[in-house]
Amino acid sequence: MAHRDFDATSPATPPSTIEHRHQPSHAPSDHPEVATAKVGVLVVNLGTPDATDYRSVRRYLSEFLSDRRVVDYPRWLWQPLLQLVILSRRPFASGKAYRGIWNTERDESPLLTITRQQSEKLAADLHETYGDRVEVAFGMRYGNPSIEGAVRRLQAKGCQRIVFFPLYPQYGSPTTATACDQVFRTLMKLKWQPSIRTVPAYFADAGFQRALAASVREVYEREERPSVLVASYHGVPKRFLTDGDPYYCQCQKTTRLLKERLGLADDEIVTTFQSKFGPAEWVGPATVDKVADLARAGHRHIAVISPAFAADCIETLEEIEEEIRDSFMAAGGERFTYIPCLNDRDDHIAALANIARNELAGW
Structure with a gap:
C-alpha cells in the first residue's frame, strides 16, 4: 500500500517497505541484497495542496499553473503575470473553496482521501490474482505524494516493471500527457530505470x-x-x-x-x-x-x-x-x-482492475 509518510526526499528507505530481499546468485559475498522482482501499478491523479492556508495553496497553484501542458503561453509573458498578479490573489479564493470541502478528519483534500481508497481497493483486487507479485502505489502530478516518491517506493519493493495508470478516462495533454511527462522525468534521475507501460484512455472500456x-x-x-x-x-x-x-x-x-x-x-x-x-x-x-x-x-x-x-x-x-x-x-x-464521481465504488474498482490486468499481461 502507498503511505503518505515517505517520499523521495526521505534520507533513506524505511525498512518496512523493503520486502523479500536476497543475495543475487553467483554474486560476490559483499554484494548488497536486492529485492525480489515484482511488478508495480502506479495510479495517478491531478493533485492537491497540502493544506488550505495561503502559502500551501500558492505553492500548489504555482506548480500547477507553471506547467506548459496546462498553460502554454510564452514563459516571459505568463510567469510575471502568474507570480506577481494571479498568485497574489487567487490562493485566498482557492483556499476558501478548499476549506469548504476539506476532509477535516484526515486533514486532507477529498481527492487525496478518495485516491488512497481507490489504490487500497485496487491493491486488494489485484492481490487476489497475483498475490505478492504486484504492488500498488499512488501519486499526484502536482503536490504530494509525488510521482517520483511513488516510483521510488515501488522500486524499493522490487518493482522492475511499472504499469503507469493516469486516472483520466479521456486522454488530454493537460492531464494524461503531463502525468506521463512527469514519470519519465523521474526515470531520468534513476541509475536503474524500471520498464514502464502507460495505460491509454479508457472511456470506451x-x-x-x-x-x-x-x-x-x-x-x-x-x-x-x-x-x-x-x-x-x-x-x-x-x-x-x-x-x-x-x-x-x-x-x-x-x-x-x-x-x-x-x-x-x-x-x-x-x-x-x-x-x-x-x-x-x-x-x-x-x-x-x-x-x-x-x-x-x-x-x-x-x-x-x-x-x-x-x-x-x-x-x-x-x-x-x-x-x-x-x-x-x-x-x-x-x-x-x-x-457523484465513481470514486471507490466496487464496480469502478473492478473496471480499473481489469484494465490493469490487461496492461500487466506478459509481465
Whole structure:
C-alpha cells in the first residue's frame, strides 16, 4: 500500500517497505541484497495542496499553473503575470473553496482521501490474482505524494516493471500527457530505470461504461427522474482541439456511449464543459451557462455527472455543487441533482482492475 509518510526526499528507505530481499546468485559475498522482482501499478491523479492556508495553496497553484501542458503561453509573458498578479490573489479564493470541502478528519483534500481508497481497493483486487507479485502505489502530478516518491517506493519493493495508470478516462495533454511527462522525468534521475507501460484512455472500456451507467440508474431509480442529464467535462482551450488533442472528441464519444447504454433520447442528455480559465476561447458550451439555459427553457429538474473525473474534487464538490447549482436555481430551476464521481465504488474498482490486468499481461 502507498503511505503518505515517505517520499523521495526521505534520507533513506524505511525498512518496512523493503520486502523479500536476497543475495543475487553467483554474486560476490559483499554484494548488497536486492529485492525480489515484482511488478508495480502506479495510479495517478491531478493533485492537491497540502493544506488550505495561503502559502500551501500558492505553492500548489504555482506548480500547477507553471506547467506548459496546462498553460502554454510564452514563459516571459505568463510567469510575471502568474507570480506577481494571479498568485497574489487567487490562493485566498482557492483556499476558501478548499476549506469548504476539506476532509477535516484526515486533514486532507477529498481527492487525496478518495485516491488512497481507490489504490487500497485496487491493491486488494489485484492481490487476489497475483498475490505478492504486484504492488500498488499512488501519486499526484502536482503536490504530494509525488510521482517520483511513488516510483521510488515501488522500486524499493522490487518493482522492475511499472504499469503507469493516469486516472483520466479521456486522454488530454493537460492531464494524461503531463502525468506521463512527469514519470519519465523521474526515470531520468534513476541509475536503474524500471520498464514502464502507460495505460491509454479508457472511456470506451465496457466496465467503465457499465459503472458510469449504473451510477446514473441508481439516482434515477431513487428519486424523480430528471428531464435532462448534463455530462459536464473539464474544459480546454479550443486551440488544443485544432492542434490535435483528442480530448474534446473523446468526451463527446463518452457521452454518446453513456446515452446508448442508458437508452436516453438525444434531448435527454447534453455535453458541456466547465472550469474555464483565462481569456482564450474554450470548447463549449459552458456548463454554468447551459444549466441556466435549461432552466429558462422550462426544465425544472436536471442531473449533472462528471465523466472526466475518476474522483470527486474541488471541480465537482465546489464548482458543480455550488456555482453551477446556483446558476441553475437562479434561472428558475427547482431541483438540481449531482451524481457523484465513481470514486471507490466496487464496480469502478473492478473496471480499473481489469484494465490493469490487461496492461500487466506478459509481465
